[in-house]
Amino acid sequence: MNHLEAFLSAMKADAALVHRPENLRWLSGYTGEGCLFVAKGARAILTDSRYTEQAGREAPDWALVQVDAERDYPAQIAGLAQAQGVRGLLVETDYLTYDGYQALAKALPGVELLPMGGIPEQLREIKDAAELDAIQKAAAIASDAFMNILPSIHAGMTEKQVRRVLEFEMLELGSEGVAFETIAAAGLNGALPHATPSDHVIQNGELLTLDFGATVNGYRSDMTRTVGFGKITGELRQIYETVRMAQQLGLDALAVGKACCEVDRVARDYIDARYPGAFGHSLGHGVGLYIHEQPRVASRSTAVLKPGHVITVEPGVYIPDVGGCRIEDTVIMTADGMINTIAAPKHLIEL
Numbered sequence: 001m002n003h004l005e006a007f008l009s010a011m012k013a014d015a016a017l018v019h020r021p022e023n024l025r026w027l028s029g030y031t032g033e034g035c036l037f038v039a040k041g042a043r044a045i046l047t048d049s050r051y052t053e054q055a056g057r058e059a060p061d062w063a064l065v066q067v068d069a070e071r072d073y074p075a076q077i078a079g080l081a082q083a084q085g086v087r088g089l090l091v092e093t094d095y096l097t098y099d100g101y102q103a104l105a106k107a108l109p110g111v112e113l114l115p116m117g118g119i120p121e122q123l124r125e126i127k128d129a130a131e132l133d134a135i136q137k138a139a140a141i142a143s144d145a146f147m148n149i150l151p152s153i154h155a156g157m158t159e160k161q162v163r164r165v166l167e168f169e170m171l172e173l174g175s176e177g178v179a180f181e182t183i184a185a186a187g188l189n190g191a192l193p194h195a196t197p198s199d200h201v202i203q204n205g206e207l208l209t210l211d212f213g214a215t216v217n218g219y220r221s222d223m224t225r226t227v228g229f230g231k232i233t234g235e236l237r238q239i240y241e242t243v244r245m246a247q248q249l250g251l252d253a254l255a256v257g258k259a260c261c262e263v264d265r266v267a268r269d270y271i272d273a274r275y276p277g278a279f280g281h282s283l284g285h286g287v288g289l290y291i292h293e294q295p296r297v298a299s300r301s302t303a304v305l306k307p308g309h310v311i312t313v314e315p316g317v318y319i320p321d322v323g324g325c326r327i328e329d330t331v332i333m334t335a336d337g338m339i340n341t342i343a344a345p346k347h348l349i350e351l
């Protein structure tokens with residue numbers, strides 16, 4: 001069953017309207033702006049003249065409905081809904097703006113707008129062979145880029161300079177673009193889990209956390225490595241080894257049929273016993289066309305691991321006025337185990 005067939009059979013309404021860019025791409029292959037109208041007897045891409053050529057190339061099996069000043073999105077959607085006799089239309093109420101929703105409701109007086117309820121996101125959890133191939137390629141690019149830049153990064157560079165070198169190398173190796181905004185956090189900035197690269201000059205004795213990913217065919221990879229400059233001793237080394245062990249325990253806990261909250265707990269208990277309260281975020285998340293997908297690997301997650309899940313394992317320790325460390329791999333769950341897509345080593349590298 002292809003993505004569209006899976007979606008159609010999961011739809012509990014006459015038709016659906018899809019706006020989220022990742023879902024457009026996943027269902028149709030189309031990567032431009034606009035939305036999809038999907039019904040049992042119709043599939044159409046609605047967009048404007050800037051994208052009609054592109055939509056025809058990327059999704060030749062889909063009908064094209066052009067919007068313009070005369071016939072805007074609500075009017076064209078109303079036309080399609082009427083032609084298909086739609087009474088209930090699924091919409092992404094977790095993505096549409098309030099104004100967009102109001103405009104639709106006004107244009108479709110006889111149609112009930114129903115929440116999509118995350119159907120595409122649930123289906124996207126399980127990746128097929130082509131998706132896994134793209135993610136593995138993206139992971140290899142990021143991992144190789146990290147290894148390639150190690151000889152050229154050194155104390156005296158700023159976080160921004162390291163980011164530039166790393167992102168350039170990923171592009172050189174074939175990435176379409178960054179998977180998300182690269183994090184480069186050295187010294188005390190390492191205590192901020194999502195620090196933005198700054199002009200901070202990296203000093204010997206500091207840790208640098210790099211969280212980054214590449215993109216292939218729209219699919220992303222996600223990895224984090226923390227490296228040291230000069231000699232790393234005392235508490236920073238302890239923090240590093242604690243995170244490294246917690247990450248390994250998390251990886252070792254992965255198995256098909258295992259509850260995600262159990263995997264989170266194994267890594268979290270290890271850190272909490274040593275650095276209480278220093279690991280605030282969840283252990284991991286799904287990765288695919290979007291960087292944060294289902295399933296969540298979190299203490300309150302109800303998800304159970306299945307073959308085809310792609311998840312991260314990324315514990316961290318963050319201590320204000322001391323620094324921090326995170327180590328992360330992207331892992332594919334398979335019927336008989338798992339594949340760690342990130343090859344880069346995890347011992348403490350001192351540059």
Ligand SMILES: [Mn+2]
Nearest residue numbers: 222312314328
């Ligand atoms: Mn991540």
